[in-house]
Amino acid sequence: MSPQNEQGVRVVIGGTIDIECTINGEPVAVETEVRRSLSDVIRHEVGLTGTHLGCEHGVCGACTVLIDGKAVRSCLMLAAQADGADITTIEGLADGDEYHPVQQAMHDAMAFQCAFCSPGFILTTVALLDRKPDATGDEIKQELSGNLCRCTGYQSILDGAAKAVELMSETANPPGQPTADQASGERSDV
């Protein structure tokens, strides 16, 4: 995670913490109880209710947000952990009236029904395609298996993600770099 606030913090039971971070490109400062999850703070203190809570114990993926471009479960993080982080929520994807390519592809594929799960699926797809712009059908299926949808049987969502691969390869390279590893080594037999 980077960049971060590097100061130490000590809060007693019941106390609050000041958090500064960037959400969808905007600087945000909130004072919140330390026990609050990132999802609660994003929804109720920042007012971005597109991040949905489906299970609050890390299984359904509806609360997925991007932190420094990586998909994480916002229900499984304290807001305090995200102090200093660069966060993207579903509200941060579209450019005015223009959908993000992943949103556009999901729309074209008629991917969702009730769409309660859609923020998580869309952001997970954005993160995947950032890491693997040419993700295969199997990779998409594998990666999106961390998000639950109860309406669609998934096919339309997988189709949408596959369309997004096409759409994004047609347009300019999306921002973000594939994860680089510091060291490289010779792979042994496994």
Add this chain to the structure above:
Amino acid sequence: MTDQRTQTSGLGFVGQSVKRVEDARLLRGQGTFVADVIPSNCLHAAFLRSPFPHARIASINAAVARKLDGVVAVVTGAELEQMTNPFLPFTQQAGLYTPLYYGLSAERVRMVGDPVAIVVAASRHIAEDALELIEVDYEELGPVASISQALNPSSAQLWDKANHNLLYDHTDQFGDVDAVFASADHVFTETFSCPRQSNQPMETRGTLVEVDPVTGDVTVRSATQSSHALRWMLAAYTERTSGLRSLKQFLTNSDRRSGFLAGAKAVFAEKGEALQESDNAGMIDQIKSDKSTVPNLMRTLAGVAGKERYVKVVADDIGGGFGAKGSVAREDVAVAAVAMALGRSVTWIEDRVENLMDGGQAREEDLTMTVAVDADGTLRGLKVDLIIDQGAYPATPVGAALTARIMQVMQPGSYRFEAFEQRSRIVATTKGKYVAYRGPWANETWARERMLNVVARNLGMSQTEIRRKNMYGDEDWPDPANLPTMLTGPTLDVTMSVRKTLDRAIELADLGTFDAAKADAESRGKWFGVGFASYHEAAPGPPNYFDSINPGTGALVDQPGRVTVGVDGKIRVFTSQMPHGQSHETTYAQIAADQLRVGIEDIELVFGDTSRTPFELLGTGGSRGGPVGGGVVRKVSRRLRQELIDSAADLLEANPDDITIEAGNVHVAGVPAKGVSFADIAAHHMKAKGTAIVDRDAVFDVDDNYNGAGDGGWSVATHVCWVEIDKDTGFVEIPRYLVVEDCGPVINPAIVDGQVRGGVAQGIGAVLYEKVAYDERGTHQSTTYLDYLVPTSMEIPTIEIEHLETLSDGENDFRGVGEGGMIGAPAAITNAIEDALDVTITEQHLPPSRILELAGVVEPD
């Protein structure tokens, strides 16, 4: 990027995969779900719930919790009983006992998760802190954890006024059952068991009760499948008014004439006689069992009649329901009562653990199927002994008894039986409440389609042969004026095209390839099998369908609709349907736009708000959104078009027959340049009508009802499932899944396919992954998503769909498709697994360990 805006004007939206109107907000995270609205100073509710399946509450002490900083109120079950009325029988069947119960339990808890107190506090966090400070002294009573325990006379009794734990026991016969069974060559019998499943919409339940601090007006925002039903129930259960005061208010208060009472009055005036026919016998039985029904009913009716101001219910976006949000929750009543008492807004958002405990469970049924059949495979007679495990508290308004009735009507399925008997029993157990779940009657299909395969195996026939031989087909209705009926009552016609779907499925499945596929699978260490299942469902069903379930209920199911044009030319369609994923805003715009020759974006759908939408109690459910919901939109839109044309003819000084509409331009045919807009016509109409028009938003205002009469009909399908089962691990793979379905003309193919696939996915979940687990002590073992396994993208295969589109003769051909996937899938999958393992399978839930037990590889523990 292109958006909905490009889908402009023209004719023929119906039948196209028009892109979803809903996406514009939902894909941007700009939907409005109930948890997204928190008024300033709103309080947050949390419920204290029983950890025991069955216990007496010896004492409850909330003194410490009440003193916690941030806690505004704690209300216990005993206190809530003083503030509210109990839930009362609504669809009361003859012979059914419906226990009375309140929003919270006061003296006894009857399931894990039974709410005993509500805390409202400044935040949900604080409310949950307070729950830990409430002391409850429970004295444990015996659990009733299964159907067999419930029927065991030595088990604990849950409801004092019931016949032990048996709430309903009813038998009906159709045809000469004894004679048919005596004369048949063979009689086969088998008992099939389906464990408990859960609807599990991704959005849990939730209700915000907003109280205007100045006026006291109450607005309820809720994740509900029927805002009008919720409004009625909340009015009934939160109002306790004396008879005298009530009478006075009834006579003097004008508000009672608006909204609910006006709607209800109209319905009862028109249909009262028919409704009485259905309800009286049931209510008499109920009162015989439980005399306290009478004063509670009187107090409730007095409260409703004399209520000064009805709550308004608003519902915007809803994150799925699958039947679970069709019930009015006990929690809703508690939250509303406390909010009204405090004069403060209160929100309750169910969490997933609460949802798994009591957000809706379903399907737990045993069915003993006895079939009389001749040696040549001719099906003669069917006897069914059905037992439903309804859990501790009956769901309302649609309880298990209604499901039992529907199961009975549909049980003979698409086959020509000569005689049929069904015994239906409902038992109470210490489990979460049994609700409607996508095709609530689906186990009639599962058990019948399983039993057909058992019969076929015994007779040495194939599963497709026995079906083809006995299935209704077009030769059964040669004369449209003299249509046959199912043994149980509903009329069959050309829309019951199930055999066409079977024939097409057989063709697509290519039976000749099965042997090679089996050999190939064997070479890879796998068992191979294929399962077929066929069904027809009433979506919406023929006109006599509801009366076949329960005489008189047909009167309740008219679907109202309304369309208006404002002085600005804006077209609004009003529906009592409550969209929660079905894409009504898109499909209704397609239907209305086709009738009015305008663009998709020209139609606004108004739903969910009881102050704006027509009164109707069913909301969305029963695969009715397309056929009757869409049907009435077509009906009112067509009428509106004529009114617009008539008015335009007046404005343009032309003959109405010469007027045409193209892309919202109303003109004399051939002279589009001299056309007028809807706004022009509205302005003209307003001038012409003068003061008769009071609402500038509704210069044209067409409303009507539709119930499918004259068309209606059946939605049908055949499912085929291929399985390969790993002989070492028992894991089931589905290499191919085929659905051939016929729901008449498809409004929007992509949306219909999504409904079918979503239903099949839930069926796959039911058989291979999902189970609401209680142990024999009644302990709930699946209260998180680590234990209740909703399938992921890795578990759901590609599902092939082929549409047949049989037309009927009526004016509206749409037939429903919401439930079918879930009705056919469990049968097709279990039939395939049976085919692969070559053993008789009698249960619906088949996790890998059970598969290997059935295959004889692993011993049960």
Add this chain to the structure above:
Amino acid sequence: MKNPKFGYARPTTLDEALDLLASSEDAKLLAGGQSLLPVLALRLGSPDLVVDIGRVPGLDEITLAADGSVAIGALVRHAEVEDSHTVAGYAPLVAAAMPWIGHRAIRNQGTTVGSIAHGDPAAEMPAVCLSTSAVMTAVSARGERSIPAADFFDGFLTTALEPDEILTKVTFPPWRTGDRGAVVEQARRHGDYALVGLSARVHVTDGVIDEAVLAFLSVASTPVRVAAAEESLIGSAPSTDAYALAAEVVSNNLTPGADVHATANYRKHLAGVLTKRALEQALMSEVAA
């Protein structure tokens, strides 16, 4: 489902973190939080103090030593381990375990060392540690000590760590010429905790197995090895018969429990099946050769 109250501290040095940990009777360390946060949300635990070591420097590295051993620091995320060429090259069993751990979103936030310190017998990394003879580095105000994996997992969610100790890194010994391994598991759904799984490491010299470690997950209160099965492999050439014998010994020696997902008998059976599959996968190149 909201977290209970707790105190929170976010130290910026290891010493400060150790002081904080020692300052409270009931302090919990927070690194990625993918195990702790659900415990808090479900109110299964209610610590006085949560010590968030997320900003402590020096704990976020994967280091390759000259001898070929690989050390993973306490703050390295699973996803970083998964993507690391160093891990893939020099600690291949660790790399093989990664795709089995939850889903990518969990691996982006959860830490590999945190998963080991949590000591969940259903998790992959404890079994991998056993099978690779990993070495735990525990630090407290009293100093630093090394704990072999074999002595680390004491019981269900219990390890040899003292309450005031932090597991700062885990070191995986060099992967030698002749080492072969596989991580195999079977879960109800993709990404779920395994019904049964194992991390298998065998060493082959001149076509004969001379070392075998079979470490199982989800069959007991800790990750466990089955010594008798390991011994049955020693001295054998890789072969279907040898695997089948080991599988049978595994099934006969394990006593897993039952839950809503599977019976005990099924788990015993599955452990044997997976043993065979793991050995086949690990030794595929040997058999082919």
